Every structure is written in C-alpha cells, then in structure tokens.
Amino acid sequence: MIVVELISGRTLDQGATVEEKLSEEYFRAVNYVGLSEEDFKSLGLKEGDAVRVSTDFGEVVVFAKKGELPKGMAFIPMGPYANAVIDPATDGTGMPQFKGVKAKIEKTDEKVKTVKELLEAI
Amino acid sequence: MQVVQDVVCTFCGSVCDDGEFDVEKKKVKKFCRLGSSKFSEKERIKAPMVDGKEVSYETAIEKAAEILANAKRPLLYGWASTANEAIRLGVILAEKLGGVYDQCASVCHAPGTLAVIEEGLPGATLGSIKNRADVVIFWGANPAEAHPRHGLRYSISAKGLLVKDRKQRKVVVVDVRPTKTAKMADLFVQIKPGYDYAVISALRAIISGNADVLPSEVGGVPKEKLIELAELMKSARYGAILYGLGVTQSRGRDRNIENAIKLIQLLNRTNRWVIWPMRGHYNVVGAGEVPAWEAGYQYAIDFSRGYPRFSPAEFSAVEVLKRKDCDAALIVASDPAAHFPAVAVKHLKQIPVIQIDPFPNMTTLLAKVVIPSAVYGIEAEGTAYRMDGIPLRLKKILETNYWTDEKILEELLKRVEKLKG
Numbered sequence: 001m002i003v004v005e006l007i008s009g010r011t012l013d014q015g016a017t018v019e020e021k022l023s024e025e026y027f028r029a030v031n032y033v034g035l036s037e038e039d040f041k042s043l044g045l046k047e048g049d050a051v052r053v054s055t056d057f058g059e060v061v062v063f064a065k066k067g068e069l070p071k072g073m074a075f076i077p078m079g080p081y082a083n084a085v086i087d088p089a090t091d092g093t094g095m096p097q098f099k100g101v102k103a104k105i106e107k108t109d110e111k112v113k114t115v116k117e118l119l120e121a122i
Numbered sequence: 123m124q125v126v127q128d129v130v131c132t133f134c135g136s137v138c139d140d141g142e143f144d145v146e147k148k149k150v151k152k153f154c155r156l157g158s159s160k161f162s163e164k165e166r167i168k169a170p171m172v173d174g175k176e177v178s179y180e181t182a183i184e185k186a187a188e189i190l191a192n193a194k195r196p197l198l199y200g201w202a203s204t205a206n207e208a209i210r211l212g213v214i215l216a217e218k219l220g221g222v223y224d225q226c227a228s229v230c231h232a233p234g235t236l237a238v239i240e241e242g243l244p245g246a247t248l249g250s251i252k253n254r255a256d257v258v259i260f261w262g263a264n265p266a267e268a269h270p271r272h273g274l275r276y277s278i279s280a281k282g283l284l285v286k287d288r289k290q291r292k293v294v295v296v297d298v299r300p301t302k303t304a305k306m307a308d309l310f311v312q313i314k315p316g317y318d319y320a321v322i323s324a325l326r327a328i329i330s331g332n333a334d335v336l337p338s339e340v341g342g343v344p345k346e347k348l349i350e351l352a353e354l355m356k357s358a359r360y361g362a363i364l365y366g367l368g369v370t371q372s373r374g375r376d377r378n379i380e381n382a383i384k385l386i387q388l389l390n391r392t393n394r395w396v397i398w399p400m401r402g403h404y405n406v407v408g409a410g411e412v413p414a415w416e417a418g419y420q421y422a423i424d425f426s427r428g429y430p431r432f433s434p435a436e437f438s439a440v441e442v443l444k445r446k447d448c449d450a451a452l453i454v455a456s457d458p459a460a461h462f463p464a465v466a467v468k469h470l471k472q473i474p475v476i477q478i479d480p481f482p483n484m485t486t487l488l489a490k491v492v493i494p495s496a497v498y499g500i501e502a503e504g505t506a507y508r509m510d511g512i513p514l515r516l517k518k519i520l521e522t523n524y525w526t527d528e529k530i531l532e533e534l535l536k537r538v539e540k541l542k543g
Binding site for chain 2: 005007008009010011012015016017019020021022023057058068069070073075078079080083084086087088090091092093094095096097098099100115116119122
C-alpha cells in the first residue's frame with residue numbers, strides 16, 4: 001500500500017469519447033489511475049492489474065498504468081471513477097476539490113466496475 | 123462532392139472556425155482529434171422517453187412540464203454545450219419555476235468568476251494574444267490535451283502580426299506534472315499540488331523587489347527558478363497567463379486566481395500583461411454571460427423568492443444536491459451523473475430528472491424523462507461565445523429530425539406557463 005496525492009483532469013482520450021459515455025472506449029479512457037514508475041514498481045504491479053484507490057470520501061477499483069508523474073502523485077482522468085474518491089467539499093465556492101486529495105493505493109483482485117455498475121452502486 | 127467551408131467546432135472553448143466538412147463522407151478536416159470526434163457519427167438517443175418507454179416529443183415535454191411545475195424548487199443545470207438562444211429560455215424557465223439556475227462552470231472555471239468579482243479581469247481576445255504576446259504562461263492548463271489547436275492558432279506556434287512565430291514567443295508551463303504541453307515549453311516550472319497561491323505570492327515578492335524575504339524554495343520550486351521566471355515576466359512586452367483547472371480545482375481555488383490577478387496588476391505597472399481562463403466547453407462562456415445579462419449573475423442563481431440571488435455556497439448544483447435542496451432537476455447538454463462527486467449524484471438518483479441531450483450518457487441512465495436534441499454546429503444553428511467572449515455563429519450543415527434545444531425549451535416554457543397560470 002502507498003499513500004499518494006491524487007489529482008484528476010482531462011486527457012485526449014477522455015475528451016474524444018466524452019459524448020459516448022456508455023461505450024467501451026469511454027470506459028477505457030477513464031477507468032485507470034496513472035502512477036509514477038517508482039510507485040508502480042513498489043506496488044509490484046504489471047500493466048492491466050487492478051488497484052483499489054481509497055480516500056476519506058470513498059473508494060474505487062481501477063486499472064493501474066505507468067504515467068509521467070512525480071513519485072507520490074496519482075492521476076485519474078476526470079469522470080465517474082475519479083469522482084468516486086475526490087473531496088466533495090466546496091469551501092463555499094461550489095467547486096469540489098477535484099485535485100489534491102490524499103489517497104491510499106493498493107493492489108487488488110477485485111473487478112473494475114463498468115460505468116453503469118458504478119452508477120448503480122452510488 | 124459538397125464541402126462546407128469555415129465550419130465552426132462545438133467541442134472546446136477554442137471554437138475553431140476554419141473546419142471543412144465533407145457532407146457525403148460526413149467527415150471534418152483541419153480539426154483536432156476532439157473536433158473530429160465531435161463531427162463523427164455516434165450513438166444517439168433515438169427518441170424521447172418517459173420511464174424508458176419511447177414517446178412523442180409532445181408527450182415527453184408535457185411530462186417534463188408537469189414534473190417541473192409541481193416541484194417546489196427544481197434545479198436547472200448544464201447549459202455549457204448548447205447555444206445562447208437555448209440558454210436564454212433556460213434562465214426564463216428557472217425564473218418562472220422559482221428554481222435554481224446553475225451551469226457547468228460551477229465545477230470548472232467559476233472560482234475564477236469569484237476572483238474577477240473581487241479584482242476585475244485584465245484580459246484580451248485570443249487574436250490579441252496571438253498577435254502580441256511574446257511571453258505566454260500556461261498555469262495549471264494542458265491545452266495539448268484539452269484545447270489541442272489553441273497553441274497552433276493563438277498561443278504557442280501561432281503566426282501573429284507582431285510576434286511572428288514560435289521563435290519570437292517564450293512559452294512557460296507551470297504545472298504539478300510534466301504534461302504534454304510542458305514538453306513544448308521553453309521553461310517548465312514544476313510545483314507541488316496545492317501550492318499555486320504560495321508560488322504566485324513568491325513571484326509577487328520578487329517582482330516588487332523583495333526577493334530577499336523568500337526562503338530557498340517555495341512550493342517545491344527553487345528560489346533561483348522563481349527568479350528566472352520573474353525576470354522573464356518582467357522582460358515581456360506583452361505577456362499572458364492562461365490558466366486552467368489546475369488552479370481552480372485545487373486548494374485555494376478562487377483565491378489562487380485572485381492572487382494571480384494581483385500579480386498581473388503588479389506587472390502592468392511596467393509592462394502589458396493579461397490573464398485569461400482556458401474555458402472548457404464550447405459555450406460555457408454563454409452559460410455564464412446569458413444569465414448575467416438576463417439576471418445579473420453568471421451561475422448559482424436562486425429564483426425561489428421571485429428575484430435572483432447569487433450564492434455559490436448555497437445555490438451551486440453540487441451544494442444544492444449535497445443538501446438535498448432540490449426536488450426535481452432539468453439537465454440540459456451536460457452529464458452531472460458522470461462529473462459530480464458521488465455524494466451529489468446520490469440525490470440526483472432520488473429525484474425526478476429530465477434530460478435534454480443529443481447523446482446517451484450516465485445521466486440518461488437515471489433520468490425519468492429523456493428528450494433527444496439536435497447537435498448545435500452540425501444539425502442546428504445558433505450563437506456561442508468563444509472562450510474569450512467573442513460571439514460566433516454556429517452553422518447547420520446537416521438535416522435532422524431532432525428538435526433543437528431552443529425548440530424543446532420553448533415548448534416546455536409554454537406548457538409550464540400554462541400549468542403555473
């Protein structure tokens with residue numbers, strides 16, 4: 001298990017599939033967490049493995065990917081997977097904290113839920 | 123072969139207006155991957171639906187009007203991916219219903235609006251930035267993935283009147299990670315997440331001649347690098363900070379932007395500097411401007427007392443849903459079920475939701491009434507504001523049987539007025 005600072009954001013793949021949210025392509029574009037190579041190795045992961053991401057606000061199972069990120073930082077593309085774990089507090093601004101949330105990441109054998117299953121579970 | 127010239131893209135806030143659309147092949151040329159995907163054929167909502175059963179437009183609208191008219195305080199949310207003509211009707215509808223009007227910016231660039239209320243906005247059009255800016259700083263913005271042609275047309279390799287090419291323009295990226303945009307920059311400043319405010323304050327200190335008060339490192343950036351950035355900013359004839367959600371969605375939110383505007387004010391004592399948000403959806407500016415000219419505010423507007431009140435802490439969609447403070451929702455051209463925090467989606471699942479959208483999405487899965495609509499810029503014409511507030515006319519290039527958002531909302535408003543008396 002590692003503790004990271006989690007951010008979410010746009011990617012080209014997310015943008016290109018955002019009008020096809022119920023498609024396999026959108027599912028693939030948003031269902032992963034990017035980790036630095038060092039963190040990826042320290043968890044003993046290989047591409048395609050699933051990890052559980054948990055924060056004070058929820059948890060979600062996603063695929064793990066190596067990304068160009070500093071050690072200790074994790075990135076989930078904006079969308080339903082990121083939104084299961086980001087901080088919903090808006091501090092009076094109306095804006096939840098989509099970026100900069102402490103998260104625990106651990107390897108898991110659990111299945112990555114589909115977009116529909118994710119909504120059903122809320 | 124019929125090719126429509128100067129097609130206007132209705133994906134991101136850059137609203138590129140130079141596309142070429144091949145009507146037979148239904149393919150667009152010149153646009154980026156996001157624009158090409160916008161103009162490609164994809165799955166649509168086939169017909170209006172009530173409780174999953176296909177019905178006529180009239181029946182769906184009648185049901186929607188009934189739900190809204192019977193609600194004590196409906197939430198009317200979305201609006202960033204539709205035309206101004208539809209948004210205008212949405213604001214009128216919110217007023218008639220005594221509901222809450224909110225739009226996508228409240229989970230995007232709205233903290234910048236709060237900063238602008240405090241500090242004003244020393245801004246510029248994209249044309250001005252393209253022609254004049256010799257230093258461009260992308261702060262928490264990654265246009266290579268979110269606005270792919272922005273750099274080519276306006277801010278990185280754009281060929282301007284006075285700043286002629288990439289060689290004459292210094293590009294800086296400030297971000298928490300080495301993004302695709304960072305790879306195109308002359309200078310990349312990597313900061314720790316949530317330290318934007320501190321780094322901006324450090325730059326203000328250096329530029330105002332107080333570098334000696336700074337510690338050796340601020341927000342993960344060595345002092346020498348901060349001085350290098352400050353010197354570059356001071357050397358600009360015309361500089362632009364273009365900021366993204368890295369600033370508005372992380373710790374500090376509106377205060378980060380407020381501090382950045384103060385930095386710009388300081389720089390403007392000696393140089394010309396502007397600051398502008400990299401707006402996301404193609405008409406998210408309209409989703410704020412239209413209610414501003416109709417009701418005086420850009421978002422988070424409550425009409426329950428018969429007059430508009432603005433308070434993002436109370437009337438932004440996420441806050442309203444978290445507090446379970448709405449008993450029905452009309453969602454237009456948006457997908458809050460995918461883009462809101464789970465705790466807000468939870469209440470959305472418990473109230474009757476009406477969706478107006480061309481494409482099925484996660485909100486479709488929980489909506490009681492679904493009304494499919496035409497795609498602006500492809501199947502419908504209208505007006506949208508580009509990210510810099512320039513209005514552009516969206517073209518209709520294909521015929522469709524789908525109703526436009528404008529027509530649907532017009533009918534909905536008529537029926538609501540009848541029910542409300």
